[in-house]
Amino acid sequence: MFPPELIDRFVDEVAIGIEKSSHYIPENIGNDLRSCSLAASCFRLQSQRHLLAHAPLSIAHGETQSEKVQRLREILETNGALRQCIIHLSIDFRATEPLDIDDEDVDWEFHDENLPSVINMLTEMHQLKISCTNLYAMEWDRLSEGIKTALRNTRFTSPHLSILSLYGISISPYEFIDTWKSIKNITLRNVEMDMDEDTSQDASMLEYRLERVTISGHEFPLHLVLQNSQILGGLRQFRIDGFRVCPDNIRQIWNVIHIASESLKDLGLPACFGE
Numbered sequence: 001m002f003p004p005e006l007i008d009r010f011v012d013e014v015a016i017g018i019e020k021s022s023h024y025i026p027e028n029i030g031n032d033l034r035s036c037s038l039a040a041s042c043f044r045l046q047s048q049r050h051l052l053a054h055a056p057l058s059i060a061h062g063e064t065q066s067e068k069v070q071r072l073r074e075i076l077e078t079n080g081a082l083r084q085c086i087i088h089l090s091i092d093f094r095a096t097e098p099l100d101i102d103d104e105d106v107d108w109e110f111h112d113e114n115l116p117s118v119i120n121m122l123t124e125m126h127q128l129k130i131s132c133t134n135l136y137a138m139e140w141d142r143l144s145e146g147i148k149t150a151l152r153n154t155r156f157t158s159p160h161l162s163i164l165s166l167y168g169i170s171i172s173p174y175e176f177i178d179t180w181k182s183i184k185n186i187t188l189r190n191v192e193m194d195m196d197e198d199t200s201q202d203a204s205m206l207e208y209r210l211e212r213v214t215i216s217g218h219e220f221p222l223h224l225v226l227q228n229s230q231i232l233g234g235l236r237q238f239r240i241d242g243f244r245v246c247p248d249n250i251r252q253i254w255n256v257i258h259i260a261s262e263s264l265k266d267l268g269l270p271a272c273f274g275e
Contacts (some may be wrong), residue, residue: 131167235260
């Protein structure tokens with residue numbers, strides 16, 4: 001019998017072609033890993049760690065029990081070892097057709113009874129992606145209170161979570177900070193951050209430090225209240241992809257660069273900045 005470390009190394013070599021950032025598994029590698037998991041019990045756990053590293057979920061508007069989410073909850077509840085395999089969770093909130101989210105008379109929300117339990121069980125999650133389909137920018141309050149509470153509790157249930165991607169989300173800067181206090185790497189694509197007019201919170205209350213920021217979209221997504229040394233003073237990487245060129249966006253970009261000037265090591269700007 002080979003030592004466990006050697007078996008794990010062998011399985012890791014089989015999985016060497018997996019995309020590290022997205023955990024995308026090419027079909028041939030997936031087939032090889034499934035064969036490894038069936039070959040012997042000693043190969044199973046490490047093969048499952050690669051096969052199940054990324055859990056993509058989709059929640060449809062009006063759907064209270066997604067079949068895939070329910071099945072994942074049942075698996076995680078019956079097999080505690082598998083909870084440690086998932087390190088990347090993607091949640092796509094999908095409208096069945098384009099909806100007018102600006103209509104205040106329309107009362108609806110994304111709600112799934114099993115999703116909060118799934119999020120709470122992912123103790124080894126390192127990376128989280130939240131996106132929205134068929135909505136320009138989904139208001140954060142369109143998520144059910146149960147889902148928002150589970151996401152807010154990831155600071156306790158998923159202590160290793162440090163990478164966050166938000167696509168097509170509208171969220172207040174205070175809700176953003178309050179939900180993810182331990183995030184070090186963020187990607188914001190088509191994200192809107194609006195300040196509540198009646199907010200009484202003070203930016204000095206925020207305890208947050210970012211190391212990597214990637215942004216793109218029509219408007220600059222990082223609200224002015226987050227543009228301070230307490231949050232950006234340790235920024236090492238700042239990248240901008242596909243951005244609308246206007247005086248306000250350019251002004252805020254330079255503001256971030258100025259705040260992070262002493263720590264910034266990697267700066268990626270649009271081509272227009274070199275013209």
